[in-house]
Amino acid sequence: MNVGFIGTGTMGSLLIEALIASGALSPTQIAVSNRTFAKAQALAIRYSGMKAEFTNAAAACGCDIVFLCVKPLEFKKAVDDIKPVIRPDQIVVSITSPVLISHLEGELDCKIAKVIPSITNHVWSGASLCIYGQSVDEDDKTLLEDLLSHISQPLRIDESFTRIVSDLSSCGPAFISFLLEQFVDAAVEETGIGREEALRVASAMLLGTGLLLTEGGMTPAEVQERVAVPGGITAKALNMLRRETDGVFNQLIRTTHDKFKEDLAKVSSAFIGEEVNGQ
Template identity: 60%
Template sequence: MKVGFIGTGSMGSILIEALIRSGALAPSAIIAANRTREKVLALAERHPGLLAARSNIEVVLEADLIFICVKPAEYKRVLDEIRKLTMPEQIIVSITSPVLIRHLEEQLNCKIAKVIPSITNFVQNGAALCMYGTRMEEEDKTALEELLAPISEPIRIDEKHTRITSDLSSCGPAFFALLVQRFVDAAAVETGIPYEEATRMASRMLLGTGLLLTEGGFTPETLQKRVAVPGGITAEGLKLMDHELDGMFNRLIRITHAKFYEDLAKVDAAFLNAIE
């Protein structure tokens, strides 16, 4: 199977690198194109055998499964290029959350899927959120999930939950990285501990906490109870955090959803104009 990538920016390149490093794909099984060709040429230089296509058209003509990894505003341009070239047996996979499956099924005559990856896939971890169009057969879904399994845990979700699941899985690493950064900044300012040393300890703590929650049998609630002795130091810290964080994540979810629906409205308008 030849796998194509249209767009090799931040997430497109992460997917390519992760799939190659995990052994899920050989470089020779990949063809990729990017508006800035230097980026895809750099990937081809790092991974001999990877084919740097000269255009999106070349990707569609050569690949069986194609990931479209571009921003919402670029979708109309991409689809205008490839619309007449896709074949019914091909699979197009969008990784852009405001572009809905129905948008693509209205524009293209092939099989459509949507996958929301995470930066954690770069270290062969985290989830890949999978959604499928009406033309996808069960064997198509299985093939895509088997491709993603070496770098993630593929999780099938309802497309109506795209935004909140993306917040948890895809945006979450940045959100929790900010919490770690603030924790480390405060530790360095308040105590004088070297910043690099505090960062190393906090990062290992976050890794261990994730393992406790995924493999150690703990839930967020039981982990807090296990660490915090009533009346102890951790309990005092948790009391402060519970107060200060009250409502913060609710506001965060409202903000990400508002931005999602703003982007969705723009995509809807662009695709409506394309149909007309």
């Protein structure tokens, strides 16, 4: 299997590096291109055998799967670049949430999918959210999900839930890391504990909590119930948190959805010449 990556920015390079490190792909199976060729070339130098191509068309040509890892407003140009060389049996995969399956199906005569990766894939963990176009059959889905399973848990979702599942899976690590950082900062400020020590303890706690919620089979409510003895220290602190954070995550979701709708309108304008309100 040969795989092309158009765009070697943060998420493109993360996917490439994780797939190589996990053994899912060898560098010789990968072709890359980037708006700045030197970045693609640097990656190819790092991984001997990888092909750095000057054009997006060259990176896509002859590949079984082509990942489009570019920013929303760069998508139309990338699609126009590869359109002349794409074959019907190839799978083109967008990793950008505001780019709809219908946008790509309207431009490319091939099989279309969308995958929302996560930074957690860097350590072969977390989910890869998979959305498929009409021409993608079960064998195609299995091929793509087998590849992604080396670095994640592939989960099939409906495109109408793209934004919210992206909030939970892809943006979530940033949100949870922010909260953990605030927790550690407060611990240092209030008690004088060393930052490295506090972060080490808090990070181990976060890992353990994740395992309780997955392998341990507990729900968030069950974790809280098991830790918070009625009338105890944790229970009192949880009551304070409930009061102080009431509605904050509703606001967070509204914020991400508003930005998504803004980006979707711009992408739709680029592809079909008109703005849409989202879905």
